[in-house]
Amino acid sequence: MRVLCIGDSEKNLDGSPCKALSQAVREGGVSLQISGREGAIDTLRDYPFDLAVIQQTSPDPRIIKTIRGNRLNLSILVIVRSPIPANVAEILAAGADDCVCNIIEPVELLARMKAVVRRATGGGVASQTIVVGRMKVCDDAREVLIDGEPLSLTHTEFDILSMLAHKKSNLLSKASIASTLYVGKAPPQSKTIDVMVCRLRSKLREVDIQAPIKTHWGSGYSLVESAFHALEAKAISDLSGQTKHSGSASISIPQTGRGQHDTPTPKLSLS
Numbered sequence: 453m454r455v456l457c458i459g460d461s462e463k464n465l466d467g468s469p470c471k472a473l474s475q476a477v478r479e480g481g482v483s484l485q486i487s488g489r490e491g492a493i494d495t496l497r498d499y500p501f502d503l504a505v506i507q508q509t510s511p512d513p514r515i516i517k518t519i520r521g522n523r524l525n526l527s528i529l530v531i532v533r534s535p536i537p538a539n540v541a542e543i544l545a546a547g548a549d550d551c552v553c554n555i556i557e558p559v560e561l562l563a564r565m566k567a568v569v570r571r572a573t574g575g576g577v578a579s580q581t582i583v584v585g586r587m588k589v590c591d592d593a594r595e596v597l598i599d600g601e602p603l604s605l606t607h608t609e610f611d612i613l614s615m616l617a618h619k620k621s622n623l624l625s626k627a628s629i630a631s632t633l634y635v636g637k638a639p640p641q642s643k644t645i646d647v648m649v650c651r652l653r654s655k656l657r658e659v660d661i662q663a664p665i666k667t668h669w670g671s672g673y674s675l676v677e678s679a680f681h682a683l684e685a686k687a688i689s690d691l692s693g694q695t696k697h698s699g700s701a702s703i704s705i706p707q708t709g710r711g712q713h714d715t716p717t718p719k720l721s722l723s
Contacts, residue, residue, distance in 0.1 A: 475558035485632045503527045511539035513546035520547040527568040582617040585680030589617045598659045616675040625672040
């Protein structure tokens with residue numbers, strides 16, 4: 453489950469998770485990113501989140517209306533310090549899927565988070581598996597399979613590859629990677645993410661996946677989906693490309709139709 457925690461109060465401007473949410477994230481293997489009120493909509497557009505958790509002092513429907521007004525397709529859960537019933541009813545009417553008090557037990561909070569995401573998928577279990585050609589990324593198990601075999605990755609390498617897989621061939625900014633990997637911590641040096649991506653490329657090359665990640669200088673990275681095609685499909689594609697670029701003999705096929713200046717074919721006379 454991919455969650456954006458949004459700080460929507462004067463005491464929580466950066467989106468730092470409350471104690472219950474921090475523990476629920478650790479115990480549930482949840483991928484958490486944080487954001488302040490400003491920039492939250494852009495972050496939600498930039499990355500495919502399953503759930504937005506909004507932390508407020510008291511229920512306020514404005515940010516919920518903004519999210520719904522931008523037609524962002526995700527679930528919303530609100531954590532408040534003072535759950536006044538009339539105000540809770542107002543934010544639920546504005547489009548929130550659930551509202552809880554910040555002293556909730558982590559185990560219950562995690563269950564509620566999963567429940568609202570599950571309801572958003574029509575009562576089924578939300579798909580946490582992304583398939584890109586030969587690669588299968590299993591978010592729940594935190595595992596990457598290439599041709600059905602597990603690929604050995606570090607915790608951060610998995611997170612980066614999972615983010616890229618969810619974005620498909622679209623650009624994933626360095627800022628999004630850093631804010632996800634280092635939530636609540638000081639951002640890394642500029643080259644740190646470059647080094648991790650380089651190691652990820654090397655591990656993918658070991659399983660015959662060449663040039664899997666494209667660098668957009670000064671911006672970020674994107675997945676090259678064609679690099680993950682099945683070996684047979686790649687071989688056919690390569691052969692087709694060679695045929696197009698190689699010289700071929702020119703064969704002239706005589707025309708059967710007779711034009712105005714064609715020489716008539718002599719008839720054979722039998723006597």
